Amino acid sequence: MLARAARGSGALLLRSAVQASARPPRRASSGLPRNTVVLFVPQQEAWVVERMGRFHRILEPGLNILIPVLDRIRYVQSLKEIVINVPEQSAVTLDNVTLQIDGVLYLRIMDPYKASYGVEDPEYAVTQLAQTTMRSELGKLSLDKVFRERESLNANIVDAINQAADCWGIRCLRYEIKDIHVPPRVKESMQMQVEAERRKRATVLESEGTRESAINVAEGKKQAQILASEAEKAEQINQAAGEASAVLAKAKAKAEAIRILAAALTQHNGDAAASLTVAEQYVSAFSKLAKDSNTILLPSNPGDVTSMVAQAMGVYGALTKAPVPGAQNSVSTRSGRNVQGTDANLDEELDRVKLS
DSSP states (O other), X not given: OHHHHHHHHHHHHHHHHHHHHHSOOOXXXXXXXXXXXXXXXXXXXXXXXXXXXXXXXXXXXXXXXXXXXXXXXXXXXXXSXXXXXXXXXXXXXXXXXXXXXXXXXXXXXXXXXXXXXXXXXXXXXXXXHHHHHHHHHHTTSOHHHHHHOHHHHHHHHHHHHHHHHGGGTEEEEEEEEEEEEOXXXXXXXXXXXXXXXXXXXXXXXXXXXXXXXXXXXXXXXXXXXXXXXXXXXXXXXXXXXXXXXXHHHHHHHHHHHXXXXXXXXXXXXXXXXXXXXXXXXXXXXXXXXXXXXXXXXXXXXXXXXXXXXXXXXXHHHHXXXXXOTTOOOEEEOTTSOEEEXXXXXXXXXXXXXXXX
């Protein structure tokens, strides 16, 4: 009988020790002070007093007086913000990936009465609630969303803890996930996925760069062609304007030369000067025969310069003897012949002489 009782008490002590070791270490407190009639309660602490085993009141910080023997300080609650380390635990995500996750819990006792009489160990209860809530929230998310939505996950855990811990007089201020440990194979797969995603983005960026480069090159060629065509157009316009100006200048110079020549022919010895000019042009043209081509056409008497000059002067004389209709001016030559005609008719006659 005694041995059985000893074994039962030993098993009870062992179970109590295991439960105590499973619980997180309690925060440091000032302990339960004795009733010395005159008590000084520290700031940010609440002392719960029982009178004859029944709740009596909560002592405020400062000076307090109790009745000895009858009054007893039963609980001491700290009103400061409490930091609790949530142990590492296993959780399964929505896509069946097992994670090892831990966190930090920040809470504060809002009602010392509920914290004293509503739950046996407030810190242990909140820690267990945080672990179970964390597993429940992680089961709703896939592995990728766990890393992307840590803030929303923390907020959901805080809301769930506050709903359950309201009757305990405890309020959870915030919850932070410290570490998320992924299995090695899953970690390798995630690394490969990240590398593939980076390669994909690099390829996309490279293709976009190539496309932009091709567009810029094509746009540059287009602008270059437009500018070249505009430059060619301006060049042709300028060239045409230059040629027109040159033709006009040549025509004006030719007309002036003809007027000067006509004036010179009307003077003394003008026929002799014209004969000399014709002879010089004949000799110059005869000297250039057979230089540009092997085929040449010669007159019957190429060596008779006198007859050629006489023939040319005969044509000139026949033109000067012909009457010009509508003549208004008379020109007196060296032989005494009168030639009547306007400046325009004179220019036309000189052109005919030159052509002959």
